[in-house]
Amino acid sequence: MPTLRFFNSLTRQKEVFEPVTPGHVGMYVCGPTVSGESHLGHARPFITFDILFRYLMHLGYKVRYVRNITDAGHFEEEGRVAEDKISTKAVLEKLEPMELVQKYTNMFHWAMHQFNNLEPSIEPTATGHIVEQIVMIERIIADGYAYVVNGSVYFDVEKYHRDFEGRGMAYGVLSGRVLDDQLETTRVLSSQDEKRNKSDFALWKHAAPEHIMQWKSPWGMGFPGWHIECSAMSNKYLGERFDIHGGGMDLQFPHHECEIAQSAVCNHQIPARYWLHNNMITINGKKMGKSYNNVIKLSELFGGHHSMLEQPYSPMTVRFFILQTHYRSTLDFGNEALQAAERGLKRMWEAFGHLEKLDVAATGGQQAGDPVQDAQCQRLLDEAEESMTDDLNTAKVMANFFELVPVINSFRDGHVQLSSITATTLKRLQQVFRTYLVDIFGLRDEKPSDSGRLDSVMQLLIDIRREARSRKDFATSDKIRNQLQSMGIQLKDEKDGRVSWTYL
RNA sequence: GGUACCGUGGCCGAGUGGCUAGGCAGAGGUCUGCAAAACCUCGUACAGCAGUUCGAAUCUGCUCGGUACCUCCA
Numbered sequence: 249m250p251t252l253r254f255f256n257s258l259t260r261q262k263e264v265f266e267p268v269t270p271g272h273v274g275m276y277v278c279g280p281t282v283s284g285e286s287h288l289g290h291a292r293p294f295i296t297f298d299i300l301f302r303y304l305m306h307l308g309y310k311v312r313y314v315r316n317i318t319d320a321g322h323f324e325e326e327g328r329v330a331e332d333k334i335s336t337k338a339v340l341e342k343l344e345p346m347e348l349v350q351k352y353t354n355m356f357h358w359a360m361h362q363f364n365n366l367e368p369s370i371e372p373t374a375t376g377h378i379v380e381q382i383v384m385i386e387r388i389i390a391d392g393y394a395y396v397v398n399g400s401v402y403f404d405v406e407k408y409h410r411d412f413e414g415r416g417m418a419y420g421v422l423s424g425r426v427l428d429d430q431l432e433t434t435r436v437l438s439s440q441d442e443k444r445n446k447s448d449f450a451l452w453k454h455a456a457p458e459h460i461m462q463w464k465s466p467w468g469m470g471f472p473g474w475h476i477e478c479s480a481m482s483n484k485y486l487g488e489r490f491d492i493h494g495g496g497m498d499l500q501f502p503h504h505e506c507e508i509a510q511s512a513v514c515n516h517q518i519p520a521r522y523w524l525h526n527n528m529i530t531i532n533g534k535k536m537g538k539s540y541n542n543v544i545k546l547s548e549l550f551g552g553h554h555s556m557l558e559q560p561y562s563p564m565t566v567r568f569f570i571l572q573t574h575y576r577s578t579l580d581f582g583n584e585a586l587q588a589a590e591r592g593l594k595r596m597w598e599a600f601g602h603l604e605k606l607d608v609a610a611t612g613g614q615q616a617g618d619p620v621q622d623a624q625c626q627r628l629l630d631e632a633e634e635s636m637t638d639d640l641n642t643a644k645v646m647a648n649f650f651e652l653v654p655v656i657n658s659f660r661d662g663h664v665q666l667s668s669i670t671a672t673t674l675k676r677l678q679q680v681f682r683t684y685l686v687d688i689f690g691l692r693d694e695k696p697s698d699s700g701r702l703d704s705v706m707q708l709l710i711d712i713r714r715e716a717r718s719r720k721d722f723a724t725s726d727k728i729r730n731q732l733q734s735m736g737i738q739l740k741d742e743k744d745g746r747v748s749w750t751y752l
Numbered sequence: 753g754g755u756a757c758c759g760u761g762g763c764c765g766a767g768u769g770g771c772u773a774g775g776c777a778g779a780g781g782u783c784u785g786c787a788a789a790a791c792c793u794c795g796u797a798c799a800g801c802a803g804u805u806c807g808a809a810u811c812u813g814c815u816c817g818g819u820a821c822c823u824c825c826a
Binding site for chain 1: 754765774783786790818819823
């Protein structure tokens with residue numbers, strides 16, 4: 249197994265990855281809040297961590313990947329009337345809360361399927377783990393790190409920080425925030441609040457009778473705070489200490505910071521060893537987010553129905569677009585960039601198809617006809633595989649693959665003899681491309697799958713055109729080519745007289 | 753205001769002390785009946801200023817510009 253290195257947000261540096269239990273990896277990724285439809289920004293973590301999931305399995309790890317569904321409501325804004333986000337919207341849409349949650353969960357799953365993301369090992373819901381959350385809250389109260397006010401329970405951040413700072417679990421370890429600063433600036437503002445300090449956060453919220461989503465608890469009817477579900481569920485399915493905790497950078501604070509505090513009280517340690525955070529997708533340099541009013545929903549993206557879109561973009565184009573950037577960099581949305589991804593993917597995918605058809609028998613066998621060429625291929629593959637171990641540098645892997653594209657195409661066109669490389673090198677090319685593009689990056693063909701019959705029809709047209717051309721009847725041959733073109737099918741005249749076709 | 757991060761050629765984006773990624777777009781060429789596709793060639797970019805160094809896009813300082821988090825947020 250190669251040595252993996254990840255940038256750990258907790259230590260702010262790249263670290264060698266060593267799982268708690270050799271050969272096994274426990275990974276928790278914060279899933280979606282199913283109170284609305286997913287947008288492009290949401291796609292990033294789920295694609296990024298899907299690739300990590302696939303990669304770890306490829307390396308031979310047995311991985312348990314837990315990704316939750318947040319289907320219990322959160323309160324909107326502190327200081328205002330605490331309200332259950334999901335319930336409020338449910339009333340507006342005249343739906344049962346669970347009906348709404350189900351609808352958006354289904355849409356989320358649909359989107360994940362479009363992206364060819366593997367299903368996580370466990371996808372627990374917050375509503376399905378109310379009991380576990382209550383138990384955890386009781387434990388925190390018993391240890392003296394939470395207090396009850398009017399049927400709500402709050403985590404005492406200041407006390408926690410005082411007691412745990414010396415043990416390396418200060419409130420702020422993950423985000424680098426200094427609690428004292430926050431206390432100073434917030435104390436005055438919080439006088440009318442139930443909380444002792446503004447930095448305290450809710451573990452359980454009292455629900456007014458009109459709230460639809462509420463559960464019985466030792467503190468009365470209510471619903472869980474936002475952070476507790478992840479602590480309870482990760483603990484239940486991955487244990488007190490697991491390997492990787494992932495999510496968007498915007499969750500680093502307060503969400504993940506609070507998770508650490510909750511778990512630290514219960515289990516006396518930071519729950520995960522490696523904290524991985526993907527950066528944001530931006531649009532015109534600004535983070536894509538509901539509050540900025542600049543989101544492009546996934547259905548809009550795939551359908552092209554949005555004022556900012558010049559055309560629809562397929563799920564694989566989006567996946568490829570995300571792959572071409574390192575996950576810790578911001579990724580700026582733009583039509584030009586998406587179109588570049590679309591074309592790049594097409595080129596890569598077609599070269600991959602050609603590569604698979606190259607015949608080992610035509611190679612130089614044991615002997616490379618062009619040792620320089622052969623070594624170059626091997627070097628680019630080596631480098632690609634190394635890039636992946638270095639904090640998941642998918643962009644570098646793709647760059648190396650792109651350097652191999654003209655080489656592959658040259659073999660195919662006969663510009664360069666396949667005998668210039670050894671059988672071993674060709675086999676490795678084929679194997680590495682397939683492994684990375686298909687198994688790890690999760691790319692797949694998006695062509696309609698009725699091609700069996702269509703192939704025959706196309707062959708007929710190609711034959712007719714060939715005959716017309718041999719008679720120098722270019723009117724007919726051009727008609728076939730141009731009509732097909734306008735239907736989205738492109739004929740390609742190859743070097744050796746063969747004709748192939750592709751979708752535009 | 754506090755805390756981080758970033759500023760790379762027309763666009764998107766890796767990299768990070770010397771060996772000038774990559775994609776898309778663009779230009780020229782080969783091929784072609786003409787195209788397309790493919791292949792070949794071409795852009796010496798790293799916000800600005802000063803410093804460290806034999807050598808900096810890469811390190812240090814300052815300036816300018818931008819972003820994120822501090823509130824729900826992937």
